[in-house]
Amino acid sequence: MKVVYQGGEGEIVEKKSRFIATVRPVGSEEEATxxxxxxxxxxxxxxxxxxxxxxxxxxxxxRCSDDGEPSQTAGRPMLDVLLREEIHNVAVVVTRYFGGTLLGTGGLVRAYQKAVQEGLANSTVIDKQPGRKLTIQTDYNGLGKIQYILAQQNIVTMDTVYTDAVELSVMVPDGAGQKLTEDITDGTGGNARFHWGEEVSFAVIDKEIKVF
Incomplete structure (x- = not known):
């Protein structure tokens, strides 16, 4: 599920009219209002x-509002961008400072949509998904093979602890656990132990796991 992790602002200018888009994550209609x-x-x-x-x-x-612009030239086109991008729990306001030149219906639609896109481009949009933390214990002989399997399946390692053995903590998306554990078991000749944590929502941000 795509959500805005950190909001942002974007601005465009069309025929001297300024369009300032402000994007913010919201959890309810009250927050949006x-x-x-x-x-x-x-x-x-x-x-x-x-x-x-x-x-x-x-x-x-x-919900959407044209706030005095001609009907269907602002709010609805803005909403269409959010729906098309499949972003959830987000609100955007586009502020227009009139530059003295009318843009026409098509021009307004394009300007408001372009402003929203600019605002989203300057925000941090993440793909939040369900998953479970998996702790993998193995010896040093199996470490390289496990790291290779994790990389092949795009599983991000959260932490690695080195003692007399090795313990890796990884976040596994729903549906990927069975294949991962089977491949690791095969790759290490059965020399790996697994411990599953509870289900959480997570996202990868700058190659790091963020748990929600």
Missing amino acids: AFIAEMKKKYWDARHNCSAFVIGNNQELS
Whole structure:
């Protein structure tokens, strides 16, 4: 599930009109509404503060507002970007400072969508997924083989402890556990022990595991 881990801002200029997109993660309609009100207060002198948000693991709730722009030229195109990108629990406000030149219906749609895309590009969007922590214990002879298998299956190692044996902690996405343990068992000749943790949600951020 794609979510915004850290919000950001993006700005474009079309025919001297400034479009400032502010993106923020939200967990409820109340949070989204409060964020929109905050942006309207911050940019009180702007002509328009158009908004869109999507809430829920299945994008169950979505809302958008043209905030005075011609119908369907701002809020809906902004929402379409969020839905197309399949991002959940996110709100975006695009603030427009009018530059004196009318953009027309098509021009407005393109400008608002481009602004949202710019805002998302300057945010940290992650793919949050279910998984379980797996602790693997083995001897030094099996370490290289296990590391090779982990790399082949794109499993990120969280920690490695070296004592008289080796203990690796990894995060395994749902559905990948059986093949991983079978391959490690085969690769080490049965010289590996496994301990599974509870199911969590996680994401890989800058090659590191973040557990939620």
